[in-house]
Amino acid sequence: MSSKISDMDKVCHVCGKSGAQRHFGGICCAPCKMFFRRNVQYKLENNRCQFGDSCDITKNTRHICRICRFKKCLAIGMEKELLRASRFQTKTSQVQQSLNVSQSDLFQHDRLLLTSNQWNVLLNVIHDYDQTSPTTQIREFFHRQSTYPPKIRMKLFSEKFSHVFQSIFRSLGSFLERLPEFCTLKLQEKVELLHRNLRNIGRFSGMFLLRETNLYTSPLHYTSDLYEENLRITHQYNVDETILKLFLVTLVFSTCTDVVQASSNGKSRSESMNYKNSPLENDSLVLVEDLTTIQNVYVDILFKYMLYRYGLRDAVLRFAKMTKTFLDKMCCFVQTEESSRLQNEIIENIRYEIITNFISANKSLQFC
Numbered sequence: 445m446s447s448k449i450s451d452m453d454k455v456c457h458v459c460g461k462s463g464a465q466r467h468f469g470g471i472c473c474a475p476c477k478m479f480f481r482r483n484v485q486y487k488l489e490n491n492r493c494q495f496g497d498s499c500d501i502t503k504n505t506r507h508i509c510r511i512c513r514f515k516k517c518l519a520i521g522m523e524k525e526l527l528r529a530s531r532f533q534t535k536t537s538q539v540q541q542s543l544n545v546s547q548s549d550l551f552q553h554d555r556l557l558l559t560s561n562q563w564n565v566l567l568n569v570i571h572d573y574d575q576t577s578p579t580t581q582i583r584e585f586f587h588r589q590s591t592y593p594p595k596i597r598m599k600l601f602s603e604k605f606s607h608v609f610q611s612i613f614r615s616l617g618s619f620l621e622r623l624p625e626f627c628t629l630k631l632q633e634k635v636e637l638l639h640r641n642l643r644n645i646g647r648f649s650g651m652f653l654l655r656e657t658n659l660y661t662s663p664l665h666y667t668s669d670l671y672e673e674n675l676r677i678t679h680q681y682n683v684d685e686t687i688l689k690l691f692l693v694t695l696v697f698s699t700c701t702d703v704v705q706a707s708s709n710g711k712s713r714s715e716s717m718n719y720k721n722s723p724l725e726n727d728s729l730v731l732v733e734d735l736t737t738i739q740n741v742y743v744d745i746l747f748k749y750m751l752y753r754y755g756l757r758d759a760v761l762r763f764a765k766m767t768k769t770f771l772d773k774m775c776c777f778v779q780t781e782e783s784s785r786l787q788n789e790i791i792e793n794i795r796y797e798i799i800t801n802f803i804s805a806n807k808s809l810q811f812c
Contacts, residue, residue: 457516458476458501459513469521472517488514501516565745566686566745581611612653613646626696626697635802637696645695649692687766
């Protein structure tokens, strides 16, 4: 679909960015290529933008109006047929149908290897996650935002960004409080797990949650090139929602998925809270054994469920791919941290707030 072009014509014919090549029949840059690929199914050429289809598309303004940007893609010769959109839509539909398994379906299959106790744990995880999920609130919030003109939406980006991430991380904190195994841990251990794991688990959960709400693909909302790699990773792996929820719980009880980062005053959050003598450092053997025991309970349930869904071979492959997807996302987050200062600040503040609330709720926490 892509081919090299002459040195005289390496400017994107859509936005003017350098380093363009021929993609899908037109000369454009990689971001415009990805934009065209992601939006071809929405038939934006049939819509009219709020500014009379007269938006000036440059590399600085290309995110403001998707309709005009898509029409310009078509105008420079990019062809939808080369994407085989109908085949893509059919494949997507088939994948989604294969992922939708209701709880009633699970009861009807005797291939399920879970014991009655494991089944109860699985149902409780699903119920508690759904009860604390901010999906509905996020959809409503973005619906209100979509009523503004594109330029105003751009100005409100910081507020929108902050609202979404606060909802995701706070809901995750509420979900953890409902897990029986988490409740049985000492307060110091809870705080340490939150300190080490909340940042990455929240962002990992958030990427799939935003995919579930269709905010990444909706032509109404602003997106940034910063998310291109995250989008690629997220859409690479279609996962049963039940599997994702169980996988998140197993990550919660990991000894560490996070890296302690410095706050604005040059100290880590743990230092700024005067939080010393980490239980993972002082009593590491006991706590690690406890966490491994808890984690194994959920891994066992997760893998048995995957055996039921996919059979042995595919269950092994999918489990490995799911783990790799998580690691890929963590690498992606690290690579974009310097250019995501706002996101990092929001997440750090929320994590600090949640941990502080846990400490305030129980005055018996001992500081040394």
